[in-house]
Amino acid sequence: MNTDITRASAASLADLLARGEVSSTEVVQAHLDRIGAVDGDVHAFLHVDGEGALAAAADVDRRRAAGEDLHVLAGVPIAVKDVMATKGMPTTCGSRILQGWVPPYDATLVTKLREAGLPILGKTNMDEFAMGSSTEHSAYGPTHNPWDLDRIPGGSGGGSSAAVAAYEAPLAIGTDTGGSIRQPGAVTGTVGVKPTYGGVSRYGLVALASSLDQAGPVTRTVLDAALLHSVIGGHDPMDSTSIDAPVPPVVEAARRADVKGLKVGVIKELGGEGYQAGVRARFDEAVALLEGAGAEVVEVSAPSFDYALAAYYLILPSEASSNLAKFDAMRYGLRVLPEGVSDPSAEQVMAATRDAGFGDEVKRRIILGTYALSSGYYDAYYGQAQKVRRLIANDFAKAFEQVDVLVSPTSPTTAFKLGDKLQDPMSMYLQDVATIPANLAGVPGMSLPSGLADEDGLPTGIQVLAPATKDERLYGVGAALEAMLLEKWGGPLLAKAPELGVKGA
């Protein structure tokens, strides 16, 4: 089998499959082989379902042979973040408290993947309950960045970004509550999209912060992200916050890839102090390319963004402390009996289980949220954070009166070393400073590679933001910029990543 099959984009795999030049079984097997060869070092996967993926592939091959009308991505394999419920496949959310839990149902997004005929390769690693920016808070050990195995792949969806960057999967699903799709994309040289809040169903997405969570595509190209977006997007009666409207024309926008006459706003508050020089340099060059392609670039101020991180780290823990109350050791998940207590009460069992089952970061945020919501402090913390959230949404609204899209660097730094920020939660939180405002306001955002930082040779990302439900604008800008950057680099950025050592070859 051609080894290049794992290097191909999802769009070109779809073409090869449609023309019968390759079978889905061959494509899935090639990716399973790649996982077997490199995932010992990368650790992108918590669970690999070779049997299930091959069965789904064989089914697609059989239907294609029978002349059935198939979805364009039918037969193209995908990896799914371990926060999405998958029937018959473990779903742990990177937590000990859900070790071995096999959901009795599929998330709507997973149902859509299965219906479109995308074989699911397995479940990807993540920070526990999506709390973190490095995957180091996974109870099952961190994922390693394929660009440098001693560095973080971003988080919380570092498993998905690393799987795609290491050619273990052409497509992956991520979830983004404060940047967990976009920041991993930036630090691994891949593409990640957080759709408009409500654009993709949250049914079966184990909730971190319900008013912020949104699932989306993790890919190597903008067009692939658009193709995947159109599979998973759309209204779902099972999610009361799902937008009842068709999926925005994302694939068309990605194919058009045009920015002529488009107004692009550079966000003044995101990109100055605290941003690594190489991140800023690649961002400035990318903006210049857009300008060269006919976009009109202006600076836009969003003064309330300076308070976004603070508001987010009150709103998120508050919602999380409430959402995670369901892990009570009664109906599913871990149950631990307290030591030295004969005939313990339900309450004692609950407290012992939550101590044993949750990791440090989850405990920190639950306690912080409990505090922010507690009587006497509610107004000063959670209430005030909600008001700041309104101001941030107002800043977006004002900005989008002047421009069509906003841009900023995705992450203030390139990938840092594993362990570097574990003892300092605040410095970890700062990784999300540029991505958080979009979640607070519910607007869509994309990160795509902008180059390599001069100082460390590691990938940098540029973020594009659009008004709510105008997701197609991300793809138009992203695809145009991607094409110009590819021409400049002479190929995809990932081609510059070091080859991973291959086991058992």
Added chain:
Amino acid sequence: MSALSRDDVAHLAGLARIDLSDAELDRMVGELGVILESVAKVQEVAADDIEPMSHPLPITNVTRPDEVRPSLGAEVALAMAPAQEQERFSVPRILAED
């Protein structure tokens, strides 16, 4: 804003039903102090007349027709339970002995 004391954190952990060890409590007091100091920045914003925002989209109540539809059977619903008895979740005692 006064900083959180060790007793405050122990109380909050009790409310959140997390049985923190002494070592965890010691560590968490300092970490939470740093985080709280930072997020207290929201209090610098003059926002008295600003309407709080709990959700990114205008939310309307969503209902569905009141019709029976398939749901999980007892066996499937109980399959992942830590303990079960007579087609029910089996849980530790709920009331105190006295």
